[in-house]
Amino acid sequence: MVIQDLKVLICDDSMFARKKMNMTISALGINEVFEAADGEEAVAKYKENKPDVVFMDIIMPRITGIEALKQIIEFDPDAKVVMASSVGTQGHLKEALRAGAADFLQKPISDEDTRAILENAAKGVL
Amino acid sequence: MFAQFFGGYLLHKKLVTSEDLTQAFEDKKHTRMRLGVLAINAGLMTADQVEHVNITQQSVDKRFGDLAVELGYVTEEQVDKLLSQQPTEYLLLGQTLVNNGVLSNAQFEQAINDYKTDNELTDSDLEGSKNESLNKLVTEFYHLEEASNARMLTDYVTMMFKNIIRFIDGDFTPLEAIVIREFDAETLIEQRITGTYDAVTCITAEKDVYFEFAKRFAGENFGDITGFENETVGEFLNVVNGLFAVNQSNEGGAELTMTPQQFIQDKKISFEKPAFCIPVVFSFGEVDFIVSTE
Structure with a gap:
C-alpha cells in the first residue's frame, strides 16, 4: 500500500493537537483523515471508518485513550493504534502495550515521528 | 535559561527596568560580543582596565585586543581564547545592556560577579545547560529550599x-x-x-x-x-x-x-x-x- 492510500484517525481532546497532526498528515498526500475529540467518539469513528492507523491521546474526557484502545482492539484485534500522549510514564507505557497498542509517541510529536509511523503502516510493519 | 534569570536578577536588584530588558532581549539578536565584556566576565580584566583601553583607543588606531595586550592587562593567548569562545546568551544580554547605555562596564562587572557568587555558579555552569546547575539557579531564585516539596x-x-x-x-x-x-x-x-x-x-x-x-x-x-x-x-x-x-x-x-x-x-x-x-x-x-x- 502507498502512504497516500492510508486512512487515518486522530483522537485527541485538544483541537490544537488534532489540527496540527492533521496538517502534517494531509501534507503527506493522505486524504482520508478523521478526527475524534474523546474516547467514545474515537471508538465510534473507528467502527464507522475502519482506519488503517489510529493516533490516540490518553488523557481525554468521558473515556480515556486506554479504554478506547481496549474497545477498538476488542472490535478489531488487528487494529493499529499508536498512543500519542503527553504522559509516557512507565506505567502508562506498560498499560498501553498490554492493551494492544502498536506503538507509543511522547508529545510533543514531531512531523518526522508521524511520518515514520505512517511509512511503517504503509509497508505493513507497524 | 541563565540569560533570563540573569535578567530577573538585574531587575530584582533594580539595576534595570522591565522595559530595559524587553528592549535588550529584542536588540540581543543583533548584538556582537566585545572583548571588554568577555574579559570582565572571565575575570581577566577589571571594568576600569576596559575603560582605560576604550579611552586609549580614541587616540590610538589599534584594536581593543592589541591595546589590552600592549598595556599588559592580558596575554595574546588569552585574547585568542576569548575570541574563539561562542558567546553565551547571558553574556549577549549583558553586552546589549552595556551597548544600550543601561549598564556601565563597572556595573556589569559588579552584577556578573555578584550573580555568580549569590548563585554559587561557575563559568562552566553558565556555559552549559546541565540540569543540576539549572535546578540550583531555580532553587536560589525562588527560595524553593524552604518549600515542603522543594525537590x-x-x-x-x-x-x-x-x-x-x-x-x-x-x-x-x-x-x-x-x-x-x-x-x-x-x-x-x-x-x-x-x-x-x-x-x-x-x-x-x-x-x-x-x-x-x-x-x-x-x-x-x-x-x-x-x-x-x-x-x-x-x-x-x-x-x-x-x-x-x-x-x-x-x-x-x-x-x-x-x-x-x-x-x-x-x-x-x-x-x-x-x-x-x-x-x-x-x-x-x-x-x-x-x-x-x-
Whole structure:
C-alpha cells in the first residue's frame, strides 16, 4: 500500500493537537483523515471508518485513550493504534502495550515521528 | 535559561527596568560580543582596565585586543581564547545592556560577579545547560529550599522554563514568585497532576496576552478558530506536565498521570495548599504560572 492510500484517525481532546497532526498528515498526500475529540467518539469513528492507523491521546474526557484502545482492539484485534500522549510514564507505557497498542509517541510529536509511523503502516510493519 | 534569570536578577536588584530588558532581549539578536565584556566576565580584566583601553583607543588606531595586550592587562593567548569562545546568551544580554547605555562596564562587572557568587555558579555552569546547575539557579531564585516539596517544585519549575524557551521564546524575564491561596482569574487553564503526589498547575494571563502566548505556541495561524487560545495554552500545559511526569517516572520512579485541562474565565479560584505563582514577563505582557502541591 502507498502512504497516500492510508486512512487515518486522530483522537485527541485538544483541537490544537488534532489540527496540527492533521496538517502534517494531509501534507503527506493522505486524504482520508478523521478526527475524534474523546474516547467514545474515537471508538465510534473507528467502527464507522475502519482506519488503517489510529493516533490516540490518553488523557481525554468521558473515556480515556486506554479504554478506547481496549474497545477498538476488542472490535478489531488487528487494529493499529499508536498512543500519542503527553504522559509516557512507565506505567502508562506498560498499560498501553498490554492493551494492544502498536506503538507509543511522547508529545510533543514531531512531523518526522508521524511520518515514520505512517511509512511503517504503509509497508505493513507497524 | 541563565540569560533570563540573569535578567530577573538585574531587575530584582533594580539595576534595570522591565522595559530595559524587553528592549535588550529584542536588540540581543543583533548584538556582537566585545572583548571588554568577555574579559570582565572571565575575570581577566577589571571594568576600569576596559575603560582605560576604550579611552586609549580614541587616540590610538589599534584594536581593543592589541591595546589590552600592549598595556599588559592580558596575554595574546588569552585574547585568542576569548575570541574563539561562542558567546553565551547571558553574556549577549549583558553586552546589549552595556551597548544600550543601561549598564556601565563597572556595573556589569559588579552584577556578573555578584550573580555568580549569590548563585554559587561557575563559568562552566553558565556555559552549559546541565540540569543540576539549572535546578540550583531555580532553587536560589525562588527560595524553593524552604518549600515542603522543594525537590518536586524545583524539577517542575525548571522543566517549565526549559519548555517556555523551547516552544514560546527566550525573550522573557522571570519575576519573584508570590505565595497565594486564591487567584482572581480573567483567563486561566488548569490541569491536575495525580499519582505518587498531587499538584495543581495553571497558566493565566489577561485575555490579549493569553491569546499572544497561544499564538507563539501554535506557530501557525489558528487564530480564527473559536476557542483556539484555550485549546493551545491547554496543550502547552499538557506537554509540560507530561514531560515532567515522564521525567519523574524515569528518574525517581514516581508514577504520575494528569486530568483533562479545565478552562476558567472571570472566576476566583482557591487552592487547598499554598500555591507558588510565578510571574513571567514577555515582550507581549505578563503570564503567570501557578503550581501548588497537595
